[in-house]
Amino acid sequence: MISRIPHRSSLVLLILFFCGIINGYSQEKYRQGTVSYISGDNIYVKFETTAGIENGDTLFVFKEQAYIPALVVQHQSSISCLCTALGDLTFKTSDLIFNREKSLPKSDVIPVIAEQELPEKDVSQQVLTATEPTNQKKNTPDFSGKLRLSSYSNFSNVSDDMHRFRYTFSALASNVSGSNLSAETYISFTHKLNEWDVVKENLNDALKIYSLALRYDFTESTSLWLGRKINPHVANVGAVDGIQFEYDFKNFYAGIIAGSRPDYYDYGYNFDLFEYGAYFGHSRKVEHGFVQSSLAFFEQRNAGNVDRRFAYFQHTNSAVKNLNLFTSFEIDLYKLENNQPKNTLSLTSLYLSANYRFSRQLSLFASYDNRKNVIYYETFRNITDEILQQASRQGVRVRMNFRPINYLIVSASAGTRFSENDPRPTKTVNGFVTWSRLPGINASLSLSGNLMQTSYLDGQVYGARLSKDLIDGKLYSMLYYRWVDFNYVNSLSSLKQHIGEIDFSYRFNKNFYFSVNFEATIQEKDIFNRLYLSLRKNF
Template sequence: MIKRIIRNTGLLCLLFLTIAVSQTSAQESSNLKEGKVSYITGENIYVRFASTDQIENGDTLFIRDENGLAPALLVDNKSSISCLCSKLGEHTFKLDDIVFGRTVKPVSEVVQLQQELPEKDVNEQVLITQEPTKESSRTQDINGRLSMSSYSNFSDEADNIHRFRYTLSAKASNLSGSKISAETYVSFTHKLNQWDVVQENLNNALKVYSLALKYDINESATVWAGRKINPRIANVGAIDGLQFEYKFKNMFAGIVGGSRPDYQDYGYNFDLFEYGAYVGQSKKTENGFVQSSLAFFEQRNTGNVDRRFIYMQHTNSAIKNLTLFSSLELDLYKLENDKPTNTVSLTSLYFSARYRFSKRLSVFGSYDNRKNVIYYETFRNYADEILQQASRQGVRARINYRPVNGFIVGASAGTRFRAEDPRPTKTLSGFATWTKVPTLNASLSITANLMQTSYLDGQVYGARLSKDLVSGKLYTMLHYRWVDFQYVNTLTNLQQHIGELDLSWQFSKKLYLSANYEATFQEQQLFNRLYLNLRIKF
């Protein structure tokens, strides 16, 4: 009964926040140009804008997070309406993610932008924290997005599946000029003719990724209440509870208490109690930025100790053109023969380095020994899922080179070997992109991916052509891929031809509609996927 009351209270808070947000107009910053992720291939991200006239090669693109704008992408090449970007870290992007470019750059900022760009862990949004201003404007700023989409799988070989998804993402800063701010990101997903699944457990459909209130006690102290991922300790994941942080000079410290989301349906589970504390330092240097943090956490399950560990992370861009990131976890507790023991064991390690020789050449390397990511929602097809799994963990390196303006090439390679694997996993990929093909006035990209995993040898080749049919209004993309998977332990092989057509309409700055159709041919079988999305900004 108590859990049911708490869940209903959370829904009422969400409804209240939705109503409050919808009644207030958004106040967009005048010096920001908004774009969206239109295509993802390997290590490269394509971002589409209404116009790129005020964006230059080498510029930084940003994502919006809890602390404002965080650098996420670097523009390697651009056309009149899109940018080919490389990731500054390991933030996971999805199609239609919103990205921002700055159209007005103070002179001092232009000099520092390329210096303060730390590599980010794929599971951790390692953020550059801005020093608080001494005088807070306390200006109310409310903005968000409401998205409605349908996702359909249909073929002659299996039952048709139609899934509907509704998402709300909103941030409200300094409500009515007060010290109170709020944020939320929720989604509601259900399948056609399967409403009984929702009735059985609401959390099967409702995913609350963020729902929290913030109170600024003063310029140095802040407290959060609700569900929130703390960027200082993002590796811990979402926390349902209270989070307090205090900043002093170049130091920061915080304490956290609450519970973890349920691992099965991501709902509230107060049996998974956890608490912890963290301390760190962030400092600007002559050439960049240095940040280090140390956290201690204990997690319980129905009162018993489930895990006790230390988490450390370090970001360093003090050397010009070089950015470093490292993180590790040390477990301090485990059960041996049903008896608790205090021991120290390394359970997670990640390290990455990125160096820019010039605006035309950059290299990146990483070592990843972390657990696999769990996706509660994904729209990947089978080929994309295999590629993603093969690229996780192990040692990886990549290089991007732009020999001439308008043309860029790149390659990446990786390897992973675990004791339980019968053979190591190896990947090799490359791409070449011509951002402005003559006559067609379009962008052409060719990709190749080769892989060896513990159970298959695979190759995926593709070509993508994109064009702005009506400048800033109508955008189209054609994509073809050939997939060949040879399974090593069986006589079964898989070959696929994947064709994709994408159309996007930007009706206004606040209204956007897209349609994506994908057809997969294999062994005289045809599988179809149709994705429709309507997004409204407020």
Template sequence: MTSSIQNSRILLLSLMLIFGFIQLNAQVTNILSGEVSYISGQNIYVKFSSTQGIENGDTLFIQQNSALIPTLLVTHHSSISCLCNPIGDLTFKVGDKIIGRIQSPEHTILTPTQEQTTIDEDLNEQVLKTTIPEQTRPELKSKVTGRLALSSYSNFSNATDIDYHRFRYTFSMQSQNISNSKLSAETYISFSHKLNEWDVVQENLNNALKIYSLALQYDFNKNTSLWAGRKINPRIANVGAVDGLQFQKSWNDFYAGAVVGTRPDYMDYGFNPDLLEYGAYIGHNTKSGNGFAQSSLAFFEQRNNGNTDRRFVYFQHSNTLLKNVSFFSSFELDLYALENGEAQNTLSLTGLYLSLRYRVSRQLSLFGSYDNRKNVIYYETFRNYTDEILQQASRQGFRGRITFRPVKYLNLGVDGGTRFREGDARHTNTLRGYTTYTRVPGIEASLTLSANLMQTSYLDGQVYGARLSKDLFQGKLFTMLNYRMVNFNYVNTSSKLKQHISEIDLSYRFNKKLYVSVNFEATFQEENMYNRLYLTLRRKF
């Protein structure tokens, strides 16, 4: 055992030395929280505040302890909801919490015009395009920015007497250099509840109140900072929020940091002092005439009631040093395993992602990616689920995309991919083609026609759509009409699903600070009609 520990330490030290000259700009792993909004036969509807980053064929999860158990397969999605089929024998009820996992850059709220240009981009590609080397902090100057948003989501139909209404309030604020001092603060808080279900809030406030960020920052100088509180560090975003202390120092193009604290509770996202974690990271960036290169290496240990839960190291690199070429890569290694009750120091690749984008010309662009991820095991937290999780093979996926602009205002695109796991009856294959004309004569609107073909272990499906959008009143009013026709044939049964889905979106900006939007979606299925209404009022300050 001693020899094994020493070998692991030597290997880890070697990794640190090898990658000690590189830097982090982490790709954020977003955990999307949604809930079951409606159930119709084998169809499960899941509502999110936004489904950006979720694709047809993706898997959604439920959370048991801190394990994410795959439960639903996305067969179709709109801007705020997903139509899913269950995986396995689990049963669902309206209000069940559902988890989606996507990889994306830092949380941003897209304006309608921004969404038009980015919705078809791979999220990892967006990371490459938006990531730039960090600049030094300017001279001390007090600045406060924030956002208050109120939203409601309603689901009602003629197929049931039970309507569903949910309200959500979010508040975010950043206060830099309070009173021109070295002290700054940030917070991001949400509160949500269902109509006539206040007893759920009273039972446990954390069922409704979610504190995603609440932290103070003190800058000793331009290169040295200390955070205290709950914060997602963009340098180690894969770790998620940390309740504790985070220290970082930079010099020239290098930086390094250390973290000690606890993880949020895996059941209600509250404070849990039993989930101790600590780690360190180091990184470097380079900028040249063609672009930049950024890399990082981080080591973390996570515990539960004093026992090792997980020990891992991850590396990440992105660059645009070659002209017209963007490259991104990341991998994650677990260094700890528990076998037959005995701790083992071992190496296990739990995540690998590679993507490459090549802009052949102003008219033609190519993209490809490879994704291989395994279920992450927290040995103490999972405990009762470890055997089941160990039997689940890694998920692998390939994806490619071609975009072409033959003439002004006309965009053509084709993307496709395949995903598979050992034991699947067949691979999940998707193929999508679209054409967009951004200046339709006479109405000066943007028109997109699309076709989606998918094949999974459970169904063969086609989704055809048309989307028309236009800015009015000098960009103050964004309007969108969307229609989709869904045709699903289930492989193992004679069941079929045919739907017609209509959607209208109106978003109005009164000024730079006040914004309101209305989104209505109607789904027609045989004799039934399902309606979803989403309202948002947002105020910046």
């Protein structure tokens, strides 16, 4: 947890200043793509064709029944875009991304070419939920799903081998048999080899239900969700086990929620954690993007006692050309003081970000993050990635992206964070250089450097990543090397590592993928190996 921020009315008013409602409509069509790979600040999005997409264009995600600005294109090939994120949005592989289509002359249309499936490295970058249908007509039945079988193995010369297996299933069924009933689910089951007794002892340690819900549409503007679901209008609240009712009118929406929170320890059902609340919001397309605001009030209980009472606000604004703003904050309205309940007004979570594109070659992003720490129920990060993530998430951060010539992208970022409990501030400096089309071999090369100072270590990480299609549309390969040097300030100990990684991904057909990822970490005389295998079937 992070320390609380003293309440300042002027600060709240400044945030609310961004929340003006701006008129304007536009009729556009959107093409669909998916996130194929995430590396540092770089997010790769694949399309059937990138014809009409230019460097500096904004890509969108579909939330709150609207297209929300999410990514800025830094470079594109015939079927893929290299992007950086806007605001505090997080992404995972296979997320749906949308591009606002432009009218193209027939000579500019590029034949559809399939792209490789890239391996899933972190399954909990955010909780996975099914995506709302987008361009589907009302009462038109539709079904989509994914089944993934994966294994994750650790081998080393200093400890016993570990083999973990993971099975996931996600699906979205819209307007079943032409009715008003829809359903969504995302479920994973994980266990270790020869440790079935652990599963029997507590099934919830192995079984994670991130989404399992039914939806009924009474009218085009009135809907009811029943089950476990994250509501995109109040995503910060997390998953809710219960009932969610929503009514849309013109560009406004309102809803009420009642149910319980998942258990803190194993993400199972815990009906002692009762909660209820309401939200209200507005979303409108404008000339250069969208303006969206939502305000929610919630009360959360624990075994009948008030645990927390708070208000949550989030706002996205791209009304000004080339400028994207995002803000979210939470204000606690209740606390116990000397075991006595007391109404209060305390700003406990705040995030602000702005991204401005000066030209097709240059963009600047800045953010302030004072939100609570994230809890990951499942993650495959190694220790180096975990330290980098923890050091760079909170505090003040600035990032610059520059494209001096075609195919070359330079990105640099710096951040700092200071807590009253930290003996010294955390500082980070990161840099990336990507040449997306190396002459002669038609491959992509990325060089990276990360320097950090935290409360307990000084560290530096340098890396190089080379990726290439060995067989166009079928076989993809990637080589990645990193050198790690961590020095702990309160002791004479240090950590020096050489990390090598190799990926191969093969696409059998449109719906069937297989990937292999191998990572070796050399640390003095110790060697740690990780093998990740994944088989995915789309329905």
